[in-house]
Amino acid sequence: MSKIVAQAVIRGAVSVVKEAQDLLSKAIKEKGESQKIGFPETAFYLPMANALMGIEAKTLKDAKIILEHANSLLPKLPSEQLWLPYLGNALDAGIATLFAEEIIMVLRYLYNQEPQADCNGFFTDTVLRSLGIQLVDGRMPGFAAILGAAPDNNTAVEIIRELQERNILIFVGSSVKGRSIIDQLKEQEVQMGWDNYIVPYGRDTLSGIYPLHWAIRSALTFGGIKAGQAKKCLLYCKERVFAFGLVLGELDDIKYATGAGAINMGFPIIADTDIPEIKPSGITTYEALVKELDHKKIVSRCIEVRGVKVRVAKIPIPVLYGAAFEGERVRKEQLYVEFGSKSSTAFELLKGSELNKIEDGKIELIGDDIDKLSDEKKAMPLAIVIDVAGRKFNKDFEPILERQLHRYINCAMGVMHIGQRDMNWIRISKDAFAKGFRLKHLGILLHAMLHQEYSAIVDKVSVKLYTNQNDIEGLLPEAKKIYQERDERLSGMTDESVDTFYSCLLCQSFAPNHVCVITPERLGLCGAYSWLDGKASFEITPSGPNQPILKGEYLDQKLGQWKAVNDFVYQKSNKSVSCVSMYSLLTDPQTSCGCFECIMAVIPEANGVMIVNRDYGGMTPSGMSFTTLAGSVGGGVQTPGFLGIGKLYITSRKFISAEGGIKRIVWMPKELKEALGDKLKKCCEEIGSLDLFQRIADETLATTLEELIAYLEKVKHPALTMPPLI
Ligand code: SF4
Numbered sequence: 001m002s003k004i005v006a007q008a009v010i011r012g013a014v015s016v017v018k019e020a021q022d023l024l025s026k027a028i029k030e031k032g033e034s035q036k037i038g039f040p041e042t043a044f045y046l047p048m049a050n051a052l053m054g055i056e057a058k059t060l061k062d063a064k065i066i067l068e069h070a071n072s073l074l075p076k077l078p079s080e081q082l083w084l085p086y087l088g089n090a091l092d093a094g095i096a097t098l099f100a101e102e103i104i105m106v107l108r109y110l111y112n113q114e115p116q117a118d119c120n121g122f123f124t125d126t127v128l129r130s131l132g133i134q135l136v137d138g139r140m141p142g143f144a145a146i147l148g149a150a151p152d153n154n155t156a157v158e159i160i161r162e163l164q165e166r167n168i169l170i171f172v173g174s175s176v177k178g179r180s181i182i183d184q185l186k187e188q189e190v191q192m193g194w195d196n197y198i199v200p201y202g203r204d205t206l207s208g209i210y211p212l213h214w215a216i217r218s219a220l221t222f223g224g225i226k227a228g229q230a231k232k233c234l235l236y237c238k239e240r241v242f243a244f245g246l247v248l249g250e251l252d253d254i255k256y257a258t259g260a261g262a263i264n265m266g267f268p269i270i271a272d273t274d275i276p277e278i279k280p281s282g283i284t285t286y287e288a289l290v291k292e293l294d295h296k297k298i299v300s301r302c303i304e305v306r307g308v309k310v311r312v313a314k315i316p317i318p319v320l321y322g323a324a325f326e327g328e329r330v331r332k333e334q335l336y337v338e339f340g341s342k343s344s345t346a347f348e349l350l351k352g353s354e355l356n357k358i359e360d361g362k363i364e365l366i367g368d369d370i371d372k373l374s375d376e377k378k379a380m381p382l383a384i385v386i387d388v389a390g391r392k393f394n395k396d397f398e399p400i401l402e403r404q405l406h407r408y409i410n411c412a413m414g415v416m417h418i419g420q421r422d423m424n425w426i427r428i429s430k431d432a433f434a435k436g437f438r439l440k441h442l443g444i445l446l447h448a449m450l451h452q453e454y455s456a457i458v459d460k461v462s463v464k465l466y467t468n469q470n471d472i473e474g475l476l477p478e479a480k481k482i483y484q485e486r487d488e489r490l491s492g493m494t495d496e497s498v499d500t501f502y503s504c505l506l507c508q509s510f511a512p513n514h515v516c517v518i519t520p521e522r523l524g525l526c527g528a529y530s531w532l533d534g535k536a537s538f539e540i541t542p543s544g545p546n547q548p549i550l551k552g553e554y555l556d557q558k559l560g561q562w563k564a565v566n567d568f569v570y571q572k573s574n575k576s577v578s579c580v581s582m583y584s585l586l587t588d589p590q591t592s593c594g595c596f597e598c599i600m601a602v603i604p605e606a607n608g609v610m611i612v613n614r615d616y617g618g619m620t621p622s623g624m625s626f627t628t629l630a631g632s633v634g635g636g637v638q639t640p641g642f643l644g645i646g647k648l649y650i651t652s653r654k655f656i657s658a659e660g661g662i663k664r665i666v667w668m669p670k671e672l673k674e675a676l677g678d679k680l681k682k683c684c685e686e687i688g689s690l691d692l693f694q695r696i697a698d699e700t701l702a703t704t705l706e707e708l709i710a711y712l713e714k715v716k717h718p719a720l721t722m723p724p725l726i
């Protein structure tokens, strides 16, 4: 390593550790050693120290221990130290920097100085888990942490767009000469936030610790590595988390020191200034520190140096296309034209056809295109009718493919899609229109994506787009009839009406013993896989994660146990789970991986169960938040009394039927209750107790056990008089 770099790293490390020490001494003086500290919504304490030292830091006193360790990693006499031609010293100094930065950040939280304006601050476990699936299945190929500012706003936007188009998650922050890329993007009105894959962490380099200790937590969460196994954690990051640092503008000592910390995790640093490079690999997969002065080449250089595997679908449309644009909204000010919702008649329909009846790639527009729109009007009617055909295509796949339209259309930059069927709502922005986006491009992208993702079942795709009100009204009744038939097909389906269930092993990549068994009346706990999806997925990829389980005879009808299911789960769980009940929370419940939409937990005092959804950040009457509960439920083990479930399972007739079904529900967050709304009311009605819906408490009625019991007694909740749960 260049001596200049090593010295800068060590100088930076010494100054960050000193800053942490000063802040910590001040905090201890003001609040005492036993003062509690912590980041919001995490089960990993100070994540870097937790992962690398195994320490569960809860107080200022614990922080002191970490800092002492950081201090011991610093080379003794930085300015006079002997020059050693290997990374050792500087790497240790890098780790010391990360520990110190983590402490500075947690102290800022203690003093309410974080998150900074317009910034996310600490990244919670919830975000880590919910993005986990994308990490695991490769939809998100990597992370970029950008520090500093580009030479001008346009360059900043160009770099960001290039990363977005490759679906790389981008953390932006730090600054150079008082200017941060965060403000450059804000000035250019670039939409930021998790949905857009652009997350501002903070305007100083110290807050660069957020993306780093977010990454290290994935080793603990998804890698199954235990806290304290430092080498394994670092290696996991190198091998599994495809992150890199992109420094725009000059590097100072603190950036060098933080960069050295990142290099320890296997994350290379790419700079746009003339810095001394570190070429040898080992700690990182390829080079550790490189420069690329040409901003047009810098993104591809980053990808090459980190070895990120990007699957770019080059769709021939005039706007950028990628999952990074999926969550982007087209707001009123940006609106060029919209279809559906309150603005006009619209629907979308995908149906199977005979192979010889359609011409692959044929896109027809019947009616005016959007450039014929008169100035004052902003809405048009639209019907999107897609015909697909394939030797292996079957009617059951229609709704599954149709459901992808939402994602496919949203991935075009400047195009927004909400809803489905005849309740869809599509918006096209002025920018997209100006770039040349027209209705036929909707057809082009749908054709391309259906081929790309469903080539196993789809051989031909053609798209018709109608914009004449009369045509659309003429087609609508037929579409409605098809929607209704589909609903009947699905809602009529019971566990008894089929002879086969489907497994899902997708989550074994991070919960190695976890098996989801999916039945018509119980979907996967992530909410993303229904029985039909499992069936389709098996037919699409017969050797894939969804395998049929011929259920055979019952072992126990009440619990929902079958011998064949048990045998299957035993084999696929690496012989760690031998019995699974489909309908019970207490006897051999299913395992939970980590992606559950909701967690259900027994409340013994209420003789019932509470359910909490992932988005609910508050306290529950069990005395635990969602995050805390998630810590004890996940990992692919059976935890009687606790269960991760998909939202829709709550309204299934098989919902913990072994324990008495929905009458056991005593509490759920208001938001969840409202989301289930009519469906849940219908279930209450079906069991002849319509007012059960009102009797289920939410956080506006009770957040503690005492309040809950008092409420249940007041409304005479049925759970109180049911047979004892335990
Ligand atoms: Fe994971 Fe189960 Fe969802 Fe499959 S169904 S992705 S195993 S949670």
Ligand code: ZN
Pocket: 507, 526, 593, 594, 595, 596
């Ligand atoms: Zn999972």
